[in-house]
Amino acid sequence: MVKEEQGGGHDEVTMAVTTTTVAPALPTQEHRLPLSNLDLLLPPLDVSVFFCYHHPAPSAAALKEALAKALVPYYPLAGEVVANGDGEPELLCRGRGVDFTEASAAAGEEMRELRIGMVDERVEKLVPAKKAASVMSVQVTKFKCGGAVVGCNFDHRVCDAYSFNMFLVAWAAAARGCSPAPAPSFDRSFLAPSIPAPPSPDALADKLFVPVSCVLAPPAATEAASAAANRIFRVTAADVAALQASAGPGRTKLEAFTAHLWQLHARAAPPPRQRRSCCMGVVVDGRGRLFPDGAMRAYFGNVLTIPYGVMGSEELRGMSLADVADDVHRWVVEAATGEHFRGLVDWVEARRPKPAAARAYLGGTGGGDAAACIVSSGMGFPVGEADFGTGLPAFASYHFPWPAGAGYVMPMPSARGDGDWVVYVHVSPELAKAMEEEPTVFRALESSYVFG
Structure with a gap:
């Protein structure tokens, strides 16, 4: 667990930051998952997404519990990007987990005060940074009003927006206790080259x-x-x-x-x-x-x-x-x-x-x-x-x-x-x-x- 204090500047949004790691609810058999030829066209870029919730917002505890469940079928998101013998990126799947940061907005900060349209002012602090080798990270920022912002960051080499959308739906369904969505497919034969x-x-x-x-x-x-x-x-x-x-x-x-x-x-x-x-x-x-x-x-x-x-x-x-x-x-x-x-x-x-x-x-x-x-x-x-x-x-x-x-x-x-x-x-x-x-x-x- 890592604890960090932020604050002091007039443009600071968060303080009392705590980071833990959420692993899949079931163990992952260690293996390497190659990236497809179309994955290899992507440079090492991180993409973020964020959701703003009014009071009552989902709690960090509920989000972490659901995340652990969703990471069972979506285990590559809990993996690490490593190099293979040719220097190409591939996934090491061993259930490392997802870094999960809990943050509280600065004293008196109301969610409605965020000028979200001016992204550079505030949003940068509401989405998490991601460690270089990890695939995904999450941050939940709570506000005085009881609202919260849930931000995620993922490695574009591992998945596109379509894929990450599937994961988001499965994560939300797990939080609601709904039946799991159809499992994702990692079958690289779909994109196998001609022989x-x-x-x-x-x-x-x-x-x-x-x-x-x-x-x-x-x-x-x-x-x-x-x-x-x-x-x-x-x-x-x-x-x-x-x-x-x-x-x-x-x-x-x-x-x-x-x-x-x-x-x-x-x-x-x-x-x-x-x-x-x-x-x-x-x-x-x-x-x-x-x-x-x-x-x-x-x-x-x-x-x-x-x-x-x-x-x-x-x-x-x-x-x-x-x-x-x-x-x-x-x-x-x-x-x-x-x-x-x-x-x-x-x-x-x-x-x-x-x-x-x-x-x-x-x-x-x-x-x-x-x-x-x-x-x-x-x-x-x-x-x-x-x-x-x-x-x-x-x-x-x-x-x-x-x-x-x-x-x-x-x-x-x-x-x-x-x-x-x-x-x-x-x-x-x-x-x-x-x-x-x-x-x-x-x-x-x-x-x-x-x-x-």
Whole structure:
């Protein structure tokens, strides 16, 4: 057990911090679980998620008890990331456990005083840090009003948002004493490479990914990442519908949103110079593409690709939303096939153990000349199932301040269940300012909207 005191500064949120380790309720037979070829496309990035609960909030004791139960089927989350003989990451599963931090808000601190939309002010202190080798950590912060914030942090190399959502649902069900959800699958044969390998390389995989050894990162990438602004906006259901209508028939809400963001990005060209082009990427899940019959529905791991488009800023500014949405649709559909995902698995296999990266992070094939931004849909976020026995959260969001030069934007459903979206953004200060100043779509996240 580790105890730590925090406080003294006017911006401090927590004090009286205690950290323990929660192990699976049943012992785990020690073994090593390889990461899949698609897991290996992910760099060592940590992703956070947090839930805000009114009084009565779930207690730390109840959360820990349920966590121990949920970690039995989801045992990789209690493991450690280690290197194999080739230097690639893999999971050592021996039931190490999950670090669980209990914290109390500073004296007199009310949860409704948190300006959650201004992420950099407070949210950073409500999600836990994670030890380098561990897979997951949890923090519960109690407030004077009886409310609490439950924050989690997980290693993206081990699972994607879809997988972690499955775990969150199972954890909440365990807290409520409900029947366990179907067990997750760690069957790597779903993503096994072809034997023998195809005679010709996958052209689309070559377009979307590149070996890290071939990347010459622009010097400004680290500076752009450190200077990025983190915000949470809301988009009303009416604005979502209006965007989709403007994007034209047959276009999804996410395609319309991405097209709007792409044009906004073109009007807010970030430093170090007024870039002449903008790269927009979209994260695509491949479970249903590889197995339309739903065989991968319970698969735990990464099954992602990131198609992208690059277009001149002036051209983007002069196009209609419908024309931009058509372009987004074209390159998203091109990658959303089982053939592409099977080809991507083989593409990684042919280059192992050399790591690779998505070109969308780097501005496309131009090697970083274009200003880049990635959209990842969080519409499967299980905010309506995150009841740990005391009721649904008043608010919930992902938090992903990644150390890359590209922007990152993730829309997800509002906890109100009214069709509104909550949009987490990690973007250049210029793009954040453009979002704040535009007259439609991106609206400030007021405390009254979050806490009533």
